[in-house]
Amino acid sequence: xxxxxxxxxxxxxxxxxxxxxxxxxxxxxxxxxxxxxxxxxxxxxxxxxxxxxxxxxxxxxxxxxxxxxxxxxxxxxxxxxxxxxxxxxxxxxxxxxxxxxxxxxxxxxxxxxxxxxxxxxxxxxxxxxxxxxxxxxxxxxxxxxxxxxxxxxxxxxxxxxxxxxxxxxxxxxxxxxxxxxxxxxxxxxxxxxxxxxxxxxxxxxxxxxxxxxxxxxxxxxxxxxxxxxxxxxxxxxxxxxxxxxxxxxxxxxxxxxxxxxxxxxxxxxxxxxxxxxxxxxxxxxxxxxxxxxxxxxxxxxxxxxxxxxxxxxxxxxxxxxxxxxxxxxxxxxxxxxxxxxxxxxxxxxxxxxxxxxxxxxxxxxxxxxxxxxxxxxxxxxxxxxxxxxxxxxxxxxxxxxxxxxxxxxxxxxxxxxxxxxxxxxxxxxxxxxxxxxxxxxxxxxxxxxxxxxxxxxxxxxxxxxxxxxxxxxxx
Amino acid sequence: xxxxxxxxxxxxxxxxxxxxxxxxxxxxxxxxxxxxxxxxxxxxxxxxxxxxxxxxxxxxxxxxxxxxxxxxxxxxxxxxxxxxxxxxxxxxxxxxxxxxxxxxxxxxxxxxxxxxxxxxxxxxxxxxxxxxxxxxxxxxxxxxxxxxxxxxxxxxxxxxxxxxxxxxxxxxxxxxxxxxxxxxxxxxxxxxxxxxxxxxxxxxxxxxxxxxxxxxxxxxxxxxxxxxxxxxxxxxxxxxxxxxxxxxxxxxxxxxxxxxxxxxxxxxxxxxxxxxxxxxxxxxxxxxxxxxxxxxxxxx
Amino acid sequence: xxxxxxxxxxxxxxxxxxxxxxxxxxxxxxxxxxxxxxxxxxxxxxxxxxxxxxxxxxxxxxxxxxxxxxxxxxxxxxxxxxxxxxxxxxxxxxxxxxxxxxxxxxxxxxxxxxxxxxxxxxxxxx
Numbered sequence: 001x002x003x004x005x006x007x008x009x010x011x012x013x014x015x016x017x018x019x020x021x022x023x024x025x026x027x028x029x030x031x032x033x034x035x036x037x038x039x040x041x042x043x044x045x046x047x048x049x050x051x052x053x054x055x056x057x058x059x060x061x062x063x064x065x066x067x068x069x070x071x072x073x074x075x076x077x078x079x080x081x082x083x084x085x086x087x088x089x090x091x092x093x094x095x096x097x098x099x100x101x102x103x104x105x106x107x108x109x110x111x112x113x114x115x116x117x118x119x120x121x122x123x124x125x126x127x128x129x130x131x132x133x134x135x136x137x138x139x140x141x142x143x144x145x146x147x148x149x150x151x152x153x154x155x156x157x158x159x160x161x162x163x164x165x166x167x168x169x170x171x172x173x174x175x176x177x178x179x180x181x182x183x184x185x186x187x188x189x190x191x192x193x194x195x196x197x198x199x200x201x202x203x204x205x206x207x208x209x210x211x212x213x214x215x216x217x218x219x220x221x222x223x224x225x226x227x228x229x230x231x232x233x234x235x236x237x238x239x240x241x242x243x244x245x246x247x248x249x250x251x252x253x254x255x256x257x258x259x260x261x262x263x264x265x266x267x268x269x270x271x272x273x274x275x276x277x278x279x280x281x282x283x284x285x286x287x288x289x290x291x292x293x294x295x296x297x298x299x300x301x302x303x304x305x306x307x308x309x310x311x312x313x314x315x316x317x318x319x320x321x322x323x324x325x326x327x328x329x330x331x332x333x334x335x336x337x338x339x340x341x342x343x344x345x346x347x348x349x350x351x352x353x354x355x356x357x358x359x360x361x362x363x364x365x366x367x368x369x370x371x372x373x374x375x376x377x378x379x380x381x382x383x384x385x386x387x388x389x390x391x392x393x394x395x396x397x398x399x400x401x402x403x404x405x406x407x408x409x410x411x412x413x414x415x416x417x418x419x420x421x422x423x424x425x426x427x428x429x430x431x432x433x434x435x436x437x438x439x440x441x442x443x444x445x446x447x448x449x450x451x452x453x454x455x456x457x458x459x460x461x462x463x464x465x466x467x468x469x470x471x472x473x474x475x
Numbered sequence: 476x477x478x479x480x481x482x483x484x485x486x487x488x489x490x491x492x493x494x495x496x497x498x499x500x501x502x503x504x505x506x507x508x509x510x511x512x513x514x515x516x517x518x519x520x521x522x523x524x525x526x527x528x529x530x531x532x533x534x535x536x537x538x539x540x541x542x543x544x545x546x547x548x549x550x551x552x553x554x555x556x557x558x559x560x561x562x563x564x565x566x567x568x569x570x571x572x573x574x575x576x577x578x579x580x581x582x583x584x585x586x587x588x589x590x591x592x593x594x595x596x597x598x599x600x601x602x603x604x605x606x607x608x609x610x611x612x613x614x615x616x617x618x619x620x621x622x623x624x625x626x627x628x629x630x631x632x633x634x635x636x637x638x639x640x641x642x643x644x645x646x647x648x649x650x651x652x653x654x655x656x657x658x659x660x661x662x663x664x665x666x667x668x669x670x671x672x673x674x675x676x677x678x679x680x681x682x683x684x685x686x687x688x689x690x691x692x693x694x695x696x697x698x699x700x701x702x703x704x705x706x707x708x709x710x711x712x713x714x715x716x717x718x719x720x721x722x723x724x725x726x727x728x729x730x731x732x733x734x735x736x737x738x739x740x741x742x743x744x745x746x747x748x749x750x751x752x753x754x755x756x757x758x759x760x761x762x763x764x765x766x767x768x769x770x771x772x773x774x775x
Numbered sequence: 776x777x778x779x780x781x782x783x784x785x786x787x788x789x790x791x792x793x794x795x796x797x798x799x800x801x802x803x804x805x806x807x808x809x810x811x812x813x814x815x816x817x818x819x820x821x822x823x824x825x826x827x828x829x830x831x832x833x834x835x836x837x838x839x840x841x842x843x844x845x846x847x848x849x850x851x852x853x854x855x856x857x858x859x860x861x862x863x864x865x866x867x868x869x870x871x872x873x874x875x876x877x878x879x880x881x882x883x884x885x886x887x888x889x890x891x892x893x894x895x896x897x898x899x900x901x
Contacts, residue, residue, distance in 0.1 A: 627801030
């Protein structure tokens with residue numbers, strides 16, 4: 001295996017996209033956490049020195065894991081050895097770089113210990129246990145990033161603990177690193193890996209059928225307790241057709257598929273209120289800042305939730321032909337989008353406002369009345385942004401769960417942040433008549449444009465792509 | 476009766492790849508049409524265009540009297556499609572999928588559904604996730620036929636079925652022709668199976684039409700000759716006549732595949748090459764297939 | 776009705792039906808006035824497209840082998856003795872095309888072939 005082959009395995013273009021995405025995500029998370037916990041200190045360079053190995057580690061991990069999990073991983077014994085060598089090489093280089101960066105910034109920290117920690121972070125995604133159920137590995141990635149983010153906010157504590165026990169931490173780290181490495185590249189596990197399908201974080205061509213289906217927007221196999229299908233779309237009523245995509249993807253009709261969200265809102269809201277009951281004020285303050293839209297972009301959680309949920313799939317995915325015209329399908333798709341947005345925003349928004357109101361009540365803080373108005377601002381913006389996202393995805397045929405869609409979502413997220421800041425600093429304008437008028441124009445324009453895009457899509461687009469994944473639909 | 480599928484200069488291009496080029500075709504009503512062609516000749520593309528999943532790049536395609544991009548409930552509820560793969564909702568059981576699908580059609584025939592489940596030996600309680608490719612094909616067939624379609628499109632419906640299931644399906648398709656009085660277009664590589672039921676052949680080659688004719692006519696148009704030389708002479712290495720399509724054998728005995736000419740032309744042929752046609756046999760679909768394709772490329 | 780269709784020999788199905796019905800009529804298995812099964816019934820029995828059956832039937836009607844009585848049912852037409860004989864000869868001629876072809880391929884002379892034919896027609900006495 002020469003460097004060219006390794007470079008191909010690394011998939012430079014995709015990896016670059018993914019790395020960029022993860023960095024943006026980390027940046028956003030960091031902002032949220034800093035705002036929430038109010039701590040604006042942060043050892044930037046050292047922080048990045050610890051985050052870089054994790055992010056690059058994902059990319060390097062996929063490059064070696066995918067071929068090892070492929071069936072031919074069993075029949076090419078040297079494959080494992082070559083991959084191990086290359087991985088060691090790149091990992092080693094990365095470790096040196098990061099350690100150098102950290103040491104440059106803070107030469108008091110013992111370099112060997114730091115190197116050990118960096119190595120562990122680099123290899124953290126390697127162990128097979130995280131691959132057990134596909135999606136888990138991706139959640140784990142986010143979890144690690146989340147932990148790191150929080151850790152970055154308390155650099156002093158970290159620093160002191162490293163200085164206090166340099167040898168034990170260092171030794172432990174290197175032992176763990178070796179353990180991770182050996183776990184994947186030993187002969188025994190190599191054989192075992194070849195039999196377990198692998199779902200990479202970066203969509204690669206050596207992905208299993210499920211992943212390919214998911215990116216096609218096909219139906220989820222996680223539907224556990226479907227309700228019986230009692231609707232008859234053959235009546236031709238629009239209402240019946242609205243139920244169809246929901247049933248196909250969640251096993252519940254339109255109303256049923258929103259139930260989990262509503263339940264979560266009610267439970268979450270009640271829990272928050274009850275939790276706040278027993279507290280003196282610190283948590284109240286956090287909760288208040290969390291749900292209160294008024295000033296800071298703390299409502300980013302709100303944005304993340306809503307934007308992430310904008311994954312409405314197209315009506316009746318390719319290679320299914322149902323007795324409904326394309327024009328009607330466009331209508332159904334659009335209506336479903338609108339209903340979905342309204343329900344989600346209203347549910348989550350109301351919960352937030354009620355919690356904030358309740359908390360404010362206890363402490364005589366300003367009531368969230370203005371916040372309700374602000375909520376509508378955000379509603380408008382979300383409609384516009386959501387339509388924009390969906391419109392771009394449709395127009396340029398960006399399939400779900402691909403890098404391109406993730407990048408779009410992150411960009412939308414950043415737009416949301418910018419908007420929040422704008423609202424926070426231009427309150428008088430927002431609440432004036434012109435402000436409201438602008439808002440109405442924004443909603444109207446975005447919806448008009450989006451509906452036009454949807455109609456155009458259904459009128460002009462093929463429902464099948466050429467050779468998407470051979471096991472799926474065919475041209 | 477309006478033709479169920481009419482195309483005019485139909486062109487479909489995917490990026491740089493032209494799947495269909497200037498295809499003009501009219502499928503006659505009430506026939507069982509065999510759509511044949513090599514891999515990549517555009518058969519599946521044509522079927523997908525017919526049911527509106529793909530839209531033409533150029534030209535037109537009309538199904539059941541309407542342009543295929545504008546098919547609406549009235550046409551689609553009498554259109555049946557058995558696609559090659561992937562038309563199911565994987566978390567459902569067979570019974571749930573059938574019930575879901577049935578809700579879209581007013582004229583769903585429940586007894587027919589039950590009969591097919593029994594004949595094809597498909598257990599309605601099984602999850603679609605767990606079905607073998609053969610069972611998936613069976614399900615696809617049931618989903619496509621129970622609403623009495625006037626036009627039934629089948630794309631390789633038998634490739635994963637065992638021989639017994641194939642016979643069941645063929646017999647069922649014929650029953651369908653009798654009961655529903657519609658048109659069937661079946662695309663299949665299994666020529667020896669498909670020739671048992673078809674009466675019209677549409678052959679595509681590299682995205683263009685090679686042949687569209689009744690099957691009987693094709694069978695009577697071509698033949699296989701055994702040719703021996705008149706005493707003393709040898710057979711030429713190559714026969715220049717344009718209606719001699721293929722030659723096998725040596726200088727003392729040749730097997731030719733021909734497009735049958737008039738009897739005067741045959742006499743001329745025997746005289747010119749000092750050859751005797753000592754036997755003439757008809758060709759079945761599998762033997763005809765390469766001839767149909769080659770004829771078209773010769774005509775280019 | 777005892778008809779057998781071979782799908783792989785290349786002879787169109789309708790032609791096989793026509794030939795076989797001709798044979799049955801000529802040999803007397805189907806007598807004048809006998810009713811033939813309907814298109815649907817026969818297509819079901821033989822697993823063929825009804826259009827194929829109706830094509831065969833119309834050809835036979837056109838050739839005067841069958842006739843349509845009372846507008847619906849197809850029956851065997853009574854024919855003049857000479858016609859019947861001519862039709863029988865025609866049938867034998869057609870079925871001899873194969874053996875003739877083989878004889879030529881094997882290079883067997885007409886005299887030898889005729890002798891063989893005669894021998895086979897008159898089975899040796901025990």
